[in-house]
Amino acid sequence: xxxxxxxxxxxxxxxxxxxxxxxxxxxxxxxxxxxxxxxxxxxxxxxxxxxxxxxxxxxxxxxxxxxxxxxxxxxxxxxxxxxxxxxxxxxxxxxxxxxxxxxxxx
Amino acid sequence: xxxxxxxxxxxxxxxxxxxxxxxxxxxxxxxxxxxxxxxxxxxxxxxxxxxxxxxxxxxxxxxxxxxxxxxxxxxxxxxxxxxxxxxxxxxxxxxxxxxxxxxxxxxxxxxxxxx
Numbered sequence: 001x002x003x004x005x006x007x008x009x010x011x012x013x014x015x016x017x018x019x020x021x022x023x024x025x026x027x028x029x030x031x032x033x034x035x036x037x038x039x040x041x042x043x044x045x046x047x048x049x050x051x052x053x054x055x056x057x058x059x060x061x062x063x064x065x066x067x068x069x070x071x072x073x074x075x076x077x078x079x080x081x082x083x084x085x086x087x088x089x090x091x092x093x094x095x096x097x098x099x100x101x102x103x104x105x106x
Numbered sequence: 107x108x109x110x111x112x113x114x115x116x117x118x119x120x121x122x123x124x125x126x127x128x129x130x131x132x133x134x135x136x137x138x139x140x141x142x143x144x145x146x147x148x149x150x151x152x153x154x155x156x157x158x159x160x161x162x163x164x165x166x167x168x169x170x171x172x173x174x175x176x177x178x179x180x181x182x183x184x185x186x187x188x189x190x191x192x193x194x195x196x197x198x199x200x201x202x203x204x205x206x207x208x209x210x211x212x213x214x215x216x217x218x219x220x221x
Contacts, residue, residue: 033205033206035151037151042201042211042212042213042214043151043201043211045205045209048206048207048209049207052207054207054209086150086151088151088205090205090206093156093165094153094156094165094167095141095153095156095205096153097150097151097152097153098150099150100150100151
């Protein structure tokens with residue numbers, strides 16, 4: 001099983017600030033997915049295939065990485081971006097998620 | 107519009123059984139593998155089961171292997187999760203999902219296992 005380790009676990013950012021969340025995989029993966037989850041809601045896909053923006057997602061979100069190291073960047077933090085973010089891989093079974101990064105607004 | 111609608115959750119005692127359903131609409135259900143993913147209260151996302159589009163392959167997380175069974179009925183556009191020998195640690199919101207570039211999730215159904 002591929003273990004995904006996210007960092008930081010919790011962070012806070014001011015409006016307009018840049019935020020980067022990292023996801024390290026225990027083995028190489030070919031692609032990474034990123035989800036946003038707000039309280040009481042289902043996860044929402046932000047990034048697929050490492051760097052492709054899902055439909056309707058603002059372009060302040062971006063993804064990058066390869067091999068065992070991936071990242072999600074929010075270029076300019078907005079209040080509505082306060083949420084928990086998860087990375088996910090399905091390069092090999094089983095599909096696995098990172099443990100999540102809680103992002104708060106300062 | 108794509109919809110995944112789960113049902114069948116509730117409060118049950120340890121050792122009980124429960125069967126969840128997920129009705130799909132708005133996409134070609136029979137063409138895609140489907141997953142069950144759960145989330146315990148205040149915890150992260152945990153994948154628990156996958157079934158291929160034609161039911162030819164099924165995979166389970168170690169935490170549910172031997173107790174849970176995933177199945178589907180493509181004629182009814184419905185995904186199932188039969189859960190036996192339920193434990194308190196199975197308490198969670200259960201989502202049916204088709205993750206990927208075309209990404210669909212249900213709203214979730216709550217399962218609470220408590221005496």
